[in-house]
Amino acid sequence: MRYLANRTVYMVVILAISSVAVFYAIRLSGGDATAARLPASATEADRETLREVLGLNDPIYQQYFTYMGRLLSGDLGNSLTNNALISKMVIEHGRNSIILGAAAFLLVFVVGVPLGMLASVRRNTFMDQGIMSLSVAGMAVPNFWLALLSIWLFASVLGWLPSAGCCEPRQLILPAIVLAAEGTALTVRMTRSAMLENLDSDWVRTLRAGGLSEARVIGKHVFRNALIPIISLAGLRIGQIVGYALIVEVIFGWPGLGQVLVNAVLRRDYPVAQFFSLVLVVMVVLGNWLADLGYLAANPRLRKA
Amino acid sequence: MATPLLSVRDLTTVIRTEGIEFEVVRGVSFDMYPNEILGLVGESGCGKTMTALSVMGLIPSPAARIAGGEVLFRDRELVSLPEREMREVRGDDISMIFQDPLTSLDPMFSIGHLLTEVIRHHRSVSRSEAEAMALRALAEVELPDPETRMNQYPHQLSGGMRQRVMIAMALMLDPDILIADEPTTALDVTVQAQILDRLLAQQRRRGMSMLLITHDLGVVAAVADRVAVMYSGEIVEQAPVTQLFSDPQHPYTQGLLRAVPQTRHQRGALHTIPGRVPPPQFVPPGCPFSPRCSQALVRCWEEHPELVPENGRHLRCFNPQPLSPA
Numbered sequence: 001m002r003y004l005a006n007r008t009v010y011m012v013v014i015l016a017i018s019s020v021a022v023f024y025a026i027r028l029s030g031g032d033a034t035a036a037r038l039p040a041s042a043t044e045a046d047r048e049t050l051r052e053v054l055g056l057n058d059p060i061y062q063q064y065f066t067y068m069g070r071l072l073s074g075d076l077g078n079s080l081t082n083n084a085l086i087s088k089m090v091i092e093h094g095r096n097s098i099i100l101g102a103a104a105f106l107l108v109f110v111v112g113v114p115l116g117m118l119a120s121v122r123r124n125t126f127m128d129q130g131i132m133s134l135s136v137a138g139m140a141v142p143n144f145w146l147a148l149l150s151i152w153l154f155a156s157v158l159g160w161l162p163s164a165g166c167c168e169p170r171q172l173i174l175p176a177i178v179l180a181a182e183g184t185a186l187t188v189r190m191t192r193s194a195m196l197e198n199l200d201s202d203w204v205r206t207l208r209a210g211g212l213s214e215a216r217v218i219g220k221h222v223f224r225n226a227l228i229p230i231i232s233l234a235g236l237r238i239g240q241i242v243g244y245a246l247i248v249e250v251i252f253g254w255p256g257l258g259q260v261l262v263n264a265v266l267r268r269d270y271p272v273a274q275f276f277s278l279v280l281v282v283m284v285v286l287g288n289w290l291a292d293l294g295y296l297a298a299n300p301r302l303r304k305a
Numbered sequence: 306m307a308t309p310l311l312s313v314r315d316l317t318t319v320i321r322t323e324g325i326e327f328e329v330v331r332g333v334s335f336d337m338y339p340n341e342i343l344g345l346v347g348e349s350g351c352g353k354t355m356t357a358l359s360v361m362g363l364i365p366s367p368a369a370r371i372a373g374g375e376v377l378f379r380d381r382e383l384v385s386l387p388e389r390e391m392r393e394v395r396g397d398d399i400s401m402i403f404q405d406p407l408t409s410l411d412p413m414f415s416i417g418h419l420l421t422e423v424i425r426h427h428r429s430v431s432r433s434e435a436e437a438m439a440l441r442a443l444a445e446v447e448l449p450d451p452e453t454r455m456n457q458y459p460h461q462l463s464g465g466m467r468q469r470v471m472i473a474m475a476l477m478l479d480p481d482i483l484i485a486d487e488p489t490t491a492l493d494v495t496v497q498a499q500i501l502d503r504l505l506a507q508q509r510r511r512g513m514s515m516l517l518i519t520h521d522l523g524v525v526a527a528v529a530d531r532v533a534v535m536y537s538g539e540i541v542e543q544a545p546v547t548q549l550f551s552d553p554q555h556p557y558t559q560g561l562l563r564a565v566p567q568t569r570h571q572r573g574a575l576h577t578i579p580g581r582v583p584p585p586q587f588v589p590p591g592c593p594f595s596p597r598c599s600q601a602l603v604r605c606w607e608e609h610p611e612l613v614p615e616n617g618r619h620l621r622c623f624n625p626q627p628l629s630p631a
Contacts, residue, residue, distance in 0.1 A: 202408040208363055209403075210423035210474065211396035224413045300413060300458045 007292055011285050018281045019274075023064050026265065026273050033080055033268040054080065056270075067274065077271040079264075086275050089260060094279065096166060097245060097256030100175055101283075104241050107180035108187050113230065115184075116191025121218060123196065131188060138185025143244055147178045147251040164253035175252040179244055183237045190233060194226035201225075231294040238287025242280050309336035309377075310514050311360070311399075311482055316374035316384075318352075318359045320585070321367075327585035329355045331538040332374070334612070337482060340512040342505075344529030344546070346520060346561070350582050352538040353518045357484045359384075360516075361401055362391045378482075397427045400475035402504075404487040406468035410459035416443075416470055417455030420477065427478055442477035443470065446503050465496035469503065476507055483508065486518045501528070522565050526550050534558045537582055537593035544618040554618065554625040556598045562628075592623070600624050 033056060034047040051057050055066060070077060076086040119131040141149075154174060155163035165171045198204070199222055207217045246258035253259075257276050264272035296302055318330035330352045337343055345353050358364045360376050362383060376383040378399065383391065403409045411419060420439035421432065430438070436455070443451035446469040459467060468488065475483055488504060489497035505528055508515050517529060525532055526546065533543040534557065542555035553559045560578040580597040583589060589596055595605040602624050612621045 202403060202405055203411040205363060206403060206409045206471070206474075207411065207419075207423075209361060209395055209401045211392045211394070211426055212423065213392060213426075216422075216426075221411050221413070225411070300415075301460050 003296065004293075007289055011289055014285050015278070015281060019068070019278055020064065022274060022277045022281075023067070024060060026268070026270055027060050027063070031268040033270060035267070037080055067271070071275075076275055079272045080269045081264075081267050081272075086272055089272065090257070090275065090279060093255055093257050093260050096254060097249070097258065099167065100172065100179065100249070100254055100256055101238075101241050101245060103172055103176035104179035104183070105237065107176060108183040108237055108241075109230075109234070111180070112184040112187030113191050116188040117195055117218075117223065117226075119188065119192045120195035120199065128192075132192070135185040135188040138181045138188075141181070143178050143181060144247050144251060146181055147175075147248060150174050150178055151251075164251075166254050171252075171254075175248050175254050178252075179241055179248045182244070183240050187230065187233075187237070191226060191230055194229045195222055198222045198225040228295065228299050231298050232291060234294065235288035235291025238291070239284040242283050242287070307338055310339050310379075311337040312377040313356075313360060314375050314377065316356065316359055316376065317372045318355055318364060318369060319372045320355075320369045322586075325586070326372075328372070328588075329369070329538050329585045330359055333535075333538075333540055334374075335533050335540065335543065337514045337516060339481070339514050340509075341530045342508065342515045342517055342528055344525035344532040345516060345518045345535060346522060346525055346532060347535035348520065348582050350584070351535045353535055354486055355538075356535070357401065357486050357516065357518055361395060361399065361484065362386070362388075363395075363401075393427070396423055396475075396480075397478045398480055399482045399484065400478070400480040401484040402468075402471050402475050402486065402488045405491045406464050406471050407491065409471055410467055412459050415456055415458055416462070420455075420470075420474055423474060424477060438477055439473070442473035445476070445507065446470075446473045448473065464492055465500060468492060468496075468500050472500070472504060472507070476511070479511065480513065482514045482516070484516045484518070487520070488517075489524075490519070490521075522561060534561070537588055538585065539593065539621065540612060540619070541594065541621045542619065543612075548618060553628055554620050555594075555622050556600055556626070557594050559628045560597075592621075600626050 032047070033054070034042070034050045038046060038050060055063055058066070067077075076090070078085055079089065115131050115135075119128045122128050151163045151174065154161045161174055162168075162171050163174075195218075199218070204217060204222065207221055208214075212221075242258075245256060246262055248254070249256045249258040250262050257279060261273060261276040261280070263269075264276060313336070314334050316330055316333045317328055319326040320329050321327075333352075333356050335343065345356070347353055355364065355369070359371055360383070364371065371384050374384065378394070381390075381394075383394065386394070410416075414422075417436060417439060420442065421435040424430065424435040424438050425432070428435070428438075440451050440455060443454060448454055448466060448469045454462065454466070454470070459470075462470065468491075472488070485504060489500050492500060501524065504515075507513070517525070519525060529546045531543065531545050532549045533540050534549075534555065535541065536557050542549065542553070542558045544554075549558065550562065553562055557578070560576070563576040564578065566575055578597055583593060583596070589606070590609070591607050592598070592601070592605040592610050595601040598605065604623050608623070610621045610623050612619050
């Protein structure tokens, strides 16, 4: 319980710090927020009036407190570019992002863990080397490149899958695979090494001496022990997926949080960029918090101090 | 004597490193009888544990393999027994206790879970019956408060308690043969005596046959019926315990006995055997002990001595001399 309380406080502090960082970073990066809102023919006087109305001429710290005050009272504000309600945008695009992210996260473990187990059981065989080479490739190829390659191959050449769009299952396949690639590769390696490490332990010999089958010893006991590092790194995988989603969503035209955030930053749509990046931070922090919980639940040595 | 329960014949086990195979157990033969303790002694690295693991069919594969010999148990030959059938023997007919109780129990599962899993692998009993059996086994090795322990995890138990759990696990299915590989080495001296005492009480009560692997000659002298001395993967001398300790014949056995500290009339430095056990890849031709032997003949360097039976003793030496008073 103490641990959980600590973790929760830590989460709030991270959120506060990152909200300041994001707020300053966007405003200090230059650019003109009025460019997207007003037609190109607008005069400098028009632009100045709009800045005044939006409060963009106030000192940044003052803008921050005004913004946070509204945010905490539940007012997320409107987009500067099209005046849309940010709360509505988050729900709509958030849903898409969660679909894509969850699919990728599932792939990472559903594919990564069994492949890693297979490689460890068939250690130093052709199978092991094949899986390991694939996983090196998965880590080495940048995902934007993998995205382009997969669009070229599966959409242009073979014509099996659509190259972009939302939100049919067929359109989900490519972006989910690309988004999951690196995490899967890392999970394969992690699972393999965790399995091998536990396979060498003394208690494996004890279980074998008790007559248990290899399937039982490896599939249940060794796997159960290997699960601890796998779970504790699941938090990192969530962060990775959230980060990569920015790129993958843009390439595949998947209208998720990442795509909106990228556009908002490019257009200096401050309130949208501000809130969407906070949402991403919350997802990463929450993911880590969940992984901590899972780690706690999976490890009997930590359950009771 | 009665017919042996377990008979090991010419057992040879090899380990492969970097493509070359080395013999770590070389033509080992011994018999085990019901209601008897056979002590297996020797320095570290002389092949005691590998012999035990070979009998259990638990040698690390594929790095090691049994290259020859047989293990006869009842009317079965265990070396060639299919793994499926061997699994039924392990933990049920023949069990084994390992050296380090701290690392020998799966940390992720409760004691009760580990014990009942093994029970239910061998016996078709319900969960509650298995739990009752496990509880009985824990009580028999005098583990304090066994009901609580059943729900505890290995890390919540002390080293001595964990070794009691290991013993309970090895004994709960009433095996004919128990192999105890240095069961007390990793424990506190005060706990060692208690554990050994529990082990012996159970062995006597069940009339079980026990292979006690140790380098503690004091323990062997106190509890074993017969003793086999191993050196460099071979048995060099085997005899009933009183005979071996009163009249050791092999120079290696003599050296081991003289190296035991005596509390009475102890003068000067402790006796040591010069040199060390040769690693399996550098076993000298002839008698493997010859480079360290004070009474080696030219023949000992050239010819490999056989294990020769004589008056209930087996000896592998060309030039045995009576033990000179140290």
